[in-house]
Structure formats: structure tokens, C-alpha cells
Amino acid sequence: MSAPSDPRSLRLRAAWLAHGYGLTQAQIAERLGVSRATINKALEQARALGEIRVWIDQPEGDLTALALAVEQELGIPEVVVVPSLPDTPPETAIGLALGRLLSDRITPGTRIGLGWGRTLTRALDAFQPPLRPDALVLSLLGGQVRSGRPNPGALAARMAAALGCEVVFLPAPLIVDHPDTRARLISGCGLQALFDLAEQLDIAVFGAGDLGASLALSRLSRAEAEDFERAGAVGEILAQIVDAQGESDGFEVNSRVMAVGLEQIAQASARVLACGGSARAPVIRAAHHRVRLTTLVTDETAARVLAGLPSKES
Numbered sequence: 001m002s003a004p005s006d007p008r009s010l011r012l013r014a015a016w017l018a019h020g021y022g023l024t025q026a027q028i029a030e031r032l033g034v035s036r037a038t039i040n041k042a043l044e045q046a047r048a049l050g051e052i053r054v055w056i057d058q059p060e061g062d063l064t065a066l067a068l069a070v071e072q073e074l075g076i077p078e079v080v081v082v083p084s085l086p087d088t089p090p091e092t093a094i095g096l097a098l099g100r101l102l103s104d105r106i107t108p109g110t111r112i113g114l115g116w117g118r119t120l121t122r123a124l125d126a127f128q129p130p131l132r133p134d135a136l137v138l139s140l141l142g143g144q145v146r147s148g149r150p151n152p153g154a155l156a157a158r159m160a161a162a163l164g165c166e167v168v169f170l171p172a173p174l175i176v177d178h179p180d181t182r183a184r185l186i187s188g189c190g191l192q193a194l195f196d197l198a199e200q201l202d203i204a205v206f207g208a209g210d211l212g213a214s215l216a217l218s219r220l221s222r223a224e225a226e227d228f229e230r231a232g233a234v235g236e237i238l239a240q241i242v243d244a245q246g247e248s249d250g251f252e253v254n255s256r257v258m259a260v261g262l263e264q265i266a267q268a269s270a271r272v273l274a275c276g277g278s279a280r281a282p283v284i285r286a287a288h289h290r291v292r293l294t295t296l297v298t299d300e301t302a303a304r305v306l307a308g309l310p311s312k313e314s
Contacts, residue, residue, distance in 0.1 A: 007042070012046070074296075099128075106135060138194065139153045141259045175258070176256050206265070211225045234283050246290025271294050274298070
């Protein structure tokens with residue numbers, strides 16, 4: 001078997017041999033007469049372009065029991081728990097589970113509000129819905145004005161493209177200089193229509209982060225993060241700082257964030273949070289206090305903390 005001459009055909013041939021026939025990269029390279037490095041690069045590009053999407057059945061056994069324990073402890077109707085690996089970020093595994101869940105849940109005419117984050121980005125790698133041209137995807141956050149920074153609008157556009165439906169953006173910086181600027185943008189620049197749509201969502205899908213995550217994404221300075229922590233902050237939801245009860249009024253920066261408010265998220269018919277890691281257990285609890293989650297997708301490390309169980313290491 002010779003290697004295809006164009007890059008796309010090579011990527012797809014390599015993908016089929018790897019995932020359809022179970023060949024190793026070395027075996028594929030030998031069959032196609034190219035180097036293993038070429039096959040590795042082709043498979044990585046295919047994943048990045050969405051030509052390869054992974055679909056994994058939800059594991060059974062002790063993780064199901066753990067999910068039930070979290071449901072009972074917090075009163076969340078549905079909890080999905082994925083395996084954890086030591087020293088390995090949980091975003092990919094949680095994202096895969098979220099992508100499958102959303103593929104099944106989006107029905108004709110669904111109005112989806114979408115947040116941003118690494119977990120939600122990974123979810124679209126496993127997002128395989130039928131076309132829903134009458135659905136609507138609404139980006140819940142403003143963006144960054146510099147290239148290379150997080151762009152929630154791009155994530156919403158990617159989901160809408162998979163569904164073949166309309167997308168509505170929040171065309172504003174993530175954080176503005178003054179609460180009056182936020183008010184003027186909403187009332188005077190046509191953004192009020194977006195916030196009105198946000199009160200009619202069927203599904204709101206979002207992540208949550210600890211203050212360290214916000215610091216890493218340059219939303220906060222180190223001094224601000226330390227000040228917020230001393231004031232009782234446990235993390236952020238849709239770029240809005242919250243305390244352990246999910247309250248956000250006590251943090252001035254929230255009045256300058258261009259994002260759909262948590263009180264509007266709480267009105268969505270389904271409220272889906274996806275995040276994990278033991279450090280984020282407090283902000284998961286806070287999110288449930290604030291918006292009453294209908295679904296939580298998390299990993300076993302966070303789930304054990306939420307259920308009040310000792311860690312596996314213990």
C-alpha cells in the first residue's frame with residue numbers, strides 16, 4: 001500500500017488504519033512507506049481538524065456508585081464520573097464524556113448557551129450530533145481583544161457548525177473598564193437582544209475554575225486573586241468570581257464582566273457543569289448552590305471530595 005499524495009487523504013488513510021483496524025503507528029508507517037513521525041503528525045492533525053472523534057462508553061462499576069453518591073450528597077439529578085489518572089489534567093476525559101452527553105441531548109429547536117474552557121473545547125472533539133438547523137447556539141461570554149487569548153465565540157461557532165445552525169455572539173471584550181461601560185454596551189449597542197435570548201435557554205453548558213485557573217488565563221492579577229481569596233472567593237463561573245455559596249455581588253470585577261449573569265443561567269431548563277480535579281470541588285459546590293445544576297460531568301478525584309469520601313491515595 002502506497003501513501004496518498006495529498007495530506008488529507010494521508011490523514012484519513014492513517015486514521016482508518018489506526019482506529020478502524022487497530023494498527024500501530026509503526027505498522028501504518030510500514031504499510032504506507034513513510035516515517036512513523038509522518039504518521040504521528042498526520043493523526044495529530046486529523047484530531048485537531050475534527051476528522052477523528054473519539055467516542056467512549058461511560059464506564060460502569062465503582063464510578064457509577066461514586067456518581068450516585070455525589071447525586072445523593074449534593075442533590076444533583078444527574079452526575080457523570082470519568083476515571084482520573086495521577087498527575088494528569090482531567091479536561092480531556094471529562095470533555096469526551098460531555099461531548100457524548102450533548103450529542104444525545106440536543107433535539108430539534110434546542111437553544112444552547114455555551115461557556116468556554118479547555119474541557120468544553122475537548123467536548124467538541126467527541127461531539128457527534130445529528131444536524132439541527134433549527135437549533136441556536138449562544139456564546140455566553142465576551143472575548144479577548146488580543147490574538148492567542150481565549151475566544152469563547154470561536155467555540156460557539158464550532159458547535160454551531162457541527163449542528164448546522166445559527167450562532168449568536170457576544171461581541172465585546174471579556175472585561176471592560178467600568179460598570180457604566182458594560183451598561184452602555186448592553187443598552188446602546190444591540191446586546192440586550194442577546195441577554196434576552198439568554199433567559200430562554202434550553203441548555204446552559206459551562207465550566208468552572210479555581211482562582212489559579214483565572215490567574216493562568218490572565219483574567220486576574222496575582223494581587224487580585226489573593227485579595228479575592230481573602231474575601232472568601234472559591235473560584236469563577238463564566239468569568240464571574242463567586243464565594244462558597246455561589247454569591248458574586250461582593251466582587252467588584254463582576255460588574256465589569258461581559259457575560260451572561262448567573263441569575264439568567266439559573267433560568268435555563270438544563271444546567272450542565274463540566275469540570276474536575278479536587279481543587280475545583282469548592283467551586284462545583286458553589287455553582288450548584290447558585291444555579292441548581294441538573295447535570296454534573298466530573299472526574300473521580302473531584303467526585304470523591306464532593307461525596308465526602310477519602311481519596312484513593314488515603
